[in-house]
Amino acid sequence: MSERLVVIGGDAAGMSAASQARRRRPADDLRIVAFERGQHASYSACGIPYLVAGDVGDVDDLIARRPEEFRERQQIDLRLGSEVLAIDTDRREVVVRDAAREYHEPFDQLVIATGGTPARPEVPGAVLAGIHGVQTLDDGIRILGYLDRHAPRRAVVVGGGYIGLEMAEAMLRHGLDVTLVDAAEQPMRTLDPDMGALVALALEREGVGLRLGERLTGFAGRAGRVTAVHTTAGEIPADIVILGLGTRPNSGLAAAAGIDVGPTGGIRVDRRMRTSVAGIWAAGDCVETLHLVSQRPVAVALGTHANKQGRAIGINIGRGYATFPGVVGTAVSKVCSHEVARTGLTTAEAEAAGFSTYSVVTESTTRAGYFPGARTIKTKIIAERTTGRFLGGQIVGQEGAAKRIDALAVALWHGMTVEEMTALDLSYAPPFAPVWDPILIAARKAAEKLTDDR
Amino acid sequence: MSERLVVIGGDAAGMSAASQARRRRPADDLRIVAFERGQHASYSACGIPYLVAGDVGDVDDLIARRPEEFRERQQIDLRLGSEVLAIDTDRREVVVRDAAREYHEPFDQLVIATGGTPARPEVPGAVLAGIHGVQTLDDGIRILGYLDRHAPRRAVVVGGGYIGLEMAEAMLRHGLDVTLVDAAEQPMRTLDPDMGALVALALEREGVGLRLGERLTGFAGRAGRVTAVHTTAGEIPADIVILGLGTRPNSGLAAAAGIDVGPTGGIRVDRRMRTSVAGIWAAGDCVETLHLVSQRPVAVALGTHANKQGRAIGINIGRGYATFPGVVGTAVSKVCSHEVARTGLTTAEAEAAGFSTYSVVTESTTRAGYFPGARTIKTKIIAERTTGRFLGGQIVGQEGAAKRIDALAVALWHGMTVEEMTALDLSYAPPFAPVWDPILIAARKAAEKLTDDR
Numbered sequence: 001m002s003e004r005l006v007v008i009g010g011d012a013a014g015m016s017a018a019s020q021a022r023r024r025r026p027a028d029d030l031r032i033v034a035f036e037r038g039q040h041a042s043y044s045a046c047g048i049p050y051l052v053a054g055d056v057g058d059v060d061d062l063i064a065r066r067p068e069e070f071r072e073r074q075q076i077d078l079r080l081g082s083e084v085l086a087i088d089t090d091r092r093e094v095v096v097r098d099a100a101r102e103y104h105e106p107f108d109q110l111v112i113a114t115g116g117t118p119a120r121p122e123v124p125g126a127v128l129a130g131i132h133g134v135q136t137l138d139d140g141i142r143i144l145g146y147l148d149r150h151a152p153r154r155a156v157v158v159g160g161g162y163i164g165l166e167m168a169e170a171m172l173r174h175g176l177d178v179t180l181v182d183a184a185e186q187p188m189r190t191l192d193p194d195m196g197a198l199v200a201l202a203l204e205r206e207g208v209g210l211r212l213g214e215r216l217t218g219f220a221g222r223a224g225r226v227t228a229v230h231t232t233a234g235e236i237p238a239d240i241v242i243l244g245l246g247t248r249p250n251s252g253l254a255a256a257a258g259i260d261v262g263p264t265g266g267i268r269v270d271r272r273m274r275t276s277v278a279g280i281w282a283a284g285d286c287v288e289t290l291h292l293v294s295q296r297p298v299a300v301a302l303g304t305h306a307n308k309q310g311r312a313i314g315i316n317i318g319r320g321y322a323t324f325p326g327v328v329g330t331a332v333s334k335v336c337s338h339e340v341a342r343t344g345l346t347t348a349e350a351e352a353a354g355f356s357t358y359s360v361v362t363e364s365t366t367r368a369g370y371f372p373g374a375r376t377i378k379t380k381i382i383a384e385r386t387t388g389r390f391l392g393g394q395i396v397g398q399e400g401a402a403k404r405i406d407a408l409a410v411a412l413w414h415g416m417t418v419e420e421m422t423a424l425d426l427s428y429a430p431p432f433a434p435v436w437d438p439i440l441i442a443a444r445k446a447a448e449k450l451t452d453d454r
Numbered sequence: 455m456s457e458r459l460v461v462i463g464g465d466a467a468g469m470s471a472a473s474q475a476r477r478r479r480p481a482d483d484l485r486i487v488a489f490e491r492g493q494h495a496s497y498s499a500c501g502i503p504y505l506v507a508g509d510v511g512d513v514d515d516l517i518a519r520r521p522e523e524f525r526e527r528q529q530i531d532l533r534l535g536s537e538v539l540a541i542d543t544d545r546r547e548v549v550v551r552d553a554a555r556e557y558h559e560p561f562d563q564l565v566i567a568t569g570g571t572p573a574r575p576e577v578p579g580a581v582l583a584g585i586h587g588v589q590t591l592d593d594g595i596r597i598l599g600y601l602d603r604h605a606p607r608r609a610v611v612v613g614g615g616y617i618g619l620e621m622a623e624a625m626l627r628h629g630l631d632v633t634l635v636d637a638a639e640q641p642m643r644t645l646d647p648d649m650g651a652l653v654a655l656a657l658e659r660e661g662v663g664l665r666l667g668e669r670l671t672g673f674a675g676r677a678g679r680v681t682a683v684h685t686t687a688g689e690i691p692a693d694i695v696i697l698g699l700g701t702r703p704n705s706g707l708a709a710a711a712g713i714d715v716g717p718t719g720g721i722r723v724d725r726r727m728r729t730s731v732a733g734i735w736a737a738g739d740c741v742e743t744l745h746l747v748s749q750r751p752v753a754v755a756l757g758t759h760a761n762k763q764g765r766a767i768g769i770n771i772g773r774g775y776a777t778f779p780g781v782v783g784t785a786v787s788k789v790c791s792h793e794v795a796r797t798g799l800t801t802a803e804a805e806a807a808g809f810s811t812y813s814v815v816t817e818s819t820t821r822a823g824y825f826p827g828a829r830t831i832k833t834k835i836i837a838e839r840t841t842g843r844f845l846g847g848q849i850v851g852q853e854g855a856a857k858r859i860d861a862l863a864v865a866l867w868h869g870m871t872v873e874e875m876t877a878l879d880l881s882y883a884p885p886f887a888p889v890w891d892p893i894l895i896a897a898r899k900a901a902e903k904l905t906d907d908r
Contacts, residue, residue: 012889044822044824044884044889046822046883046884046889047822047824047825050824050825050884050885055825055826056824056825061824062824162883292879303882303889304880304882304889304890304891305879307889307890308876308877320905323877324877325877327879328879329879330879330880330881330882331881331882331883332881332882332883332886332887333883334883334885334886339886341881343879343881368498368500368501370498370501370504370510370515370516371501371504371509371510372509400857402881402886403854403857403858403881403886403887404857404860405881406860406861406880406881406891406893407860407861407863407864409861409878409879409880409881410864410865410868410878410880411864413868413878413879414864414867414868422762423762423777423778423779424864424867425746425759425781425782425783425784425797425863425867426758426784426860426863426864427784427785427786427795427797427856427857427859427860427863428500428756428757428758428784428785428786429500429616429785429786429787429788430498430500430501431504431788432786432788432793432856432857433786433857435466435498435500435757435758435761436758436761437758437860439860
């Protein structure tokens with residue numbers, strides 16, 4: 001008798017799991033039904049700011065695979081506009097509502113891939129028109145429509161994280177006056193403040209007005225449309241507002257079904273992505289995962305993790321063996337002509353995790369100094385006192401800077417010390433690096449500082 | 455009483471050692487004399503093709519530090535135009551010849567950094583004018599002078615390695631007709647032939663004529679100047695010839711002094727860069743080093759290794775502790791609009807080292823497929839059968855492709871398996887990578903192939 005797999009959530013994590021399971025088990029062995037609340041499945045949410053900016057010309061470009069492809073080529077019964085209201089772990093079924101009806105769908109295996117819930121500020125005026133989140137493809141389409149219809153002149157972006165900065169750039173590209181509001185003293189809280197300050201400087205140079213250290217207190221409007229943002233420091237006129245306040249794991253459905261949720265609010269899973277209930281798996285922005293440096297659970301909303309986790313589930317359901325061992329906290333972003341990347345723990349995160357840290361910041365160039373197109377790159381290395389264990393790296397620079405974070409991410413994966421890192425055999429040629437790669441310079445400086453301190 | 459340090463060779467390895475030793479020991483504790491045969495010290499030899507191409511406008515740009523800087527700021531007695539003729543390990547002195555005289559210079563510590571000797575073909579006509587090696591800064595200056603004076607139309611580059619390809623591009627940039635001759639079936643012998651074929655294709659598209667599988671047999675000339683290159687397949691007209699036949703370690707001086715030379719022809723050193731004679735160190739293109747994957751000695755002529763090795767010596771002479779553990783064979787090059795990189799062992803090298811291998815080649819893009827500027831990148835992964843141990847990686851692509859080799863180099867450093875590599879937390883954002891980085895795609899394909907074969 002064939003098994004029944006139900007997937008909740010038709011995006012990266014859910015559809016990766018479904019596809020991978022299908023590759024390993026034919027339709028007569030595994031029946032797959034996937035429920036997606038929205039009208040789009042399997043799209044690149046990370047691409048939305050670039051759609052708004054105009055880098056990506058067509059909504060369809062962000063759609064990795066069309067629903068028909070899943071249905072016809074993979075015999076995955078993908079049902080759009082179908083919201084799962086409840087999971088019954090005893091009866092092994094989910095309750096589904098679509099435009100027409102409410103019904104029960106039984107499962108043997110269940111994949112929960114319900115994604116994240118964007119943080120919405122609970123302040124007066126938050127329901128005014130012109131205030132936009134940036135989570136779904138529909139959000140992106142709505143923003144483009146609003147720009148088109150209302151030709152706003154002044155944009156306020158609330159939240160200086162990755163999405164906030166990418167959206168600030170997108171608004172600049174539409175010729176708007178852009179102001180960025182963040183409660184912290186520097187944008188990009190995933191960096192140390194000194195590296196965040198470099199990002200702030202870059203934003204100012206691009207013409208973004210910064211209102212840092214200001215907390216959002218509300219919105220003002222006229223005729224139902226936003227006209228101003230209120231912060232602890234005053235009023236900022238706004239014809240359009242973009243919210244980039246981050247997301248939290250959308251784990252309510254799982255929690256209501258008695259599935260364990262961890263301290264981050266994400267669904268608890270083991271290395272194979274199994275939840276606390278047998279036969280129920282979870283992946284993507286709704287789960288928490290192990291941070292391999294702090295050894296603590298973290299909830300990281302990133303498409304790349306969602307894909308890997310979904311794939312691991314698909315292999316496991318497909319009678320293979322696959323794990324997702326955790327993350328080291330790697331992230332990268334482009335902000336106008338600047339590139340920003342980080343991996344591991346910030347100084348504050350490391351100290352909170354019980355490490356005693358020190359750090360170095362070095363400045364170098366992306367190519368040999370004499371080579372055309374050489375750009376400035378600043379690299380920060382955070383390491384453990386006494387042992388010199390590498391704990392985190394941060395990069396702010398221009399073209400060619402950010403992808404260097406990957407070498408640091410692999411070094412971190414292996415618990416290298418900064419001294420060991422100075423010997424790494426990284427590639428060198430004048431168009432690609434100075435004879436000492438910026439990463440090696442930073443590691444060397446960190447190793448020297450450790451020796452000096454001894 | 456102060457110690458006397460003598461350095462033979464005033465380039466990357468030698469001057470790194472001298473500078474680092476000086477940082478740790480003042481002039482009254484350590485007297486440093488450095489002998490350089492040529493008229494330039496501490497320059498970027500890797501930059502010469504870019505000087506010839508015109509990317510680097512001024513010879514001085516390639517000079518990292520001027521002789522006066524060493525003399526005045528660091529009290530390093532750098533003597534240009536001074537050739538060391540012999541090392542007497544018993545009397546602890548070297549025999550030096552300069553324009554004026556021949557003399558003996560005593561040492562307590564000696565650093566041998568004599569570099570590499572370019573392979574010169576022993577064929578008829580090799581002494582004709584217009585045939586140029588590309589090793590020293592003077593070679594670069596001579597080539598520019600020859601281009602200027604004789605306005606050659608047709609260039610033949612002999613040797614399809616890194617230098618050969620970079621010089622082919624440089625000749626194209628001067629508007630010459632360029633033909634590349636290589637005895638192998640594909641250029642870039644440091645790649646597997648299938649990846650080398652991609653480089654060949656790129657070269658042809660750029661307008662380079664390829665004469666592959668042809669061995670150089672001689673040169674023809676008129677009035678002392680080269681007019682043609684002869685190969686096993688015929689004659690190629692040439693107004694200028696560039697030799698890119700690689701180098702071998704210049705270890706003759708060391709060998710004559712009874713210092714151990716290894717099977718590669720490079721001076722044998724331990725992890726701290728000590729030769730077989732106490733108090734005598736060696737670094738740079740004249741030494742052999744351990745390949746950490748094959749566990750065999752290799753001689754790799756690369757400025758980045760020379761710098762690291764020299765620095766390690768300087769720290770050790772400076773009463774610190776430093777090692778150069780070896781290399782994993784990382785290299786990168788730009789050929790017109792293409793980028794080429796490799797790390798680890800090729801299939802042939804791995805088989806020769808006793809591994810039973812398999813490989814995969816994947817094609818992907820440098821950015822999310824929908825993001826402007828996404829370019830093709832082909833990645834090859836070579837792994838060990840049965841265990842899936844990662845043995846080597848090769849990348850051929852366009853802008854943004856090559857530096858990805860660094861993440862593979864660090865993975866190799868740690869002996870990862872391809873399965874382990876699929877989980878690596880590499881950075882993702884649409885301007886920098888598809889949701890699965892090309893490296894992860896290749897690792898995944900390699901892991902899947904391993905499973906399929908079991």
